Amino acid sequence: MKTFSKLFFFLAIFSCVSLKAQSERNILITYHSESGKTQAMAEAVAKGVAEVKGADFVLKPIAEVSEHEILQASAIILGSPVYNANMTPEVQAFINSWPFEGRPLKNKIGAVFVTGGGFSIGEEATMFAMIRSMMIHGMIIVGGEELEAAFGASAITGEGEFAEKEVQEIFLKKAEGLGKRVGEMVLKFY
Template sequence: MLTILFVCLSGSAISQDTTRVLIVYYSVDGHTRSMGEAVARGARGVSGTQVKLASISEATQADVLWADGIVVGSPVYNAAVAPEVQKFINSWPFEGDPLHNKVGAAFATGGGISAGEEVVQLNILHSMLIFGMVVVGGAEWSSSFGASAVTGEGPFLSKGGMVDSLFLRKGELLGKRIAELARKLKSNRGK
């Protein structure tokens, strides 16, 4: 009986120490999914982080409530967030401020240079601010609004859903940053 109690209590302590990061994306051609996978790799590299990577169609409101950090990714649709992404964000719970002080970030993919990636990132971040989330950009000045990828122009013209390694690295750094900051905020709430 004592052993069972100890196992239950220690399991509870482990889950308290775990930082949970949700990475949600909408992807038609695989580019945004590839960026989401890069963000997930970066977050998983932070000790004590549990990551859930899901497409918009798989993600639930329970996932949003579960997470300490939420990263949302969208392709550029006419210089705007994909409608599916906005619909998902619009479904988040608002009453009672359940997302208050969760860490949020954004990533985007677009076909061309200056095709709207930063506009999409800012739209996602603006939505997160409405929910009282703490929003962060990327780890470097060159990714101030999160991580983004150009996939259809010049040297970044992708083939078969492959995203240039430069952009994937920015995604990994964003994942690492959100996991680290979510961990710090979560540990400070306990004080």
């Protein structure tokens, strides 16, 4: 019986250590998308995270994210379409649902990405609003790999040469770079 108890104890400890190690490098990539374009950016972000050995991620729409997943994540990468130079009401409601008591998101890494229909339609304003919300929670903000993605990743999806059915590669690469950079930062901090 003592051997069984010791074995159970060591298995329990090992499981806790393994779960802790997994959660310490877990990146939550979440988004709201109606046309599929923000989802395409989210998938590109995930592709970038996947390039970083040792970084794990969960990719899902905000409607499917639990509070437990928010709390377990080392980093949250949040995506939204641009609506009237703002994040969508769904993304704002998601942020408003984050637990605040005791600041459990403090020192988690935060990053953002957006899709907007045209030039100067509010991509950066939307990114800053999302970033400010993360900062209120005490999160550490990380931008993309490139100078042109300093605040995160954005895509123009409905004007001029960018008015195509698919998100163009130049924007998907910025999203990949954002994911890769967040993955690298998670490994450095956790």
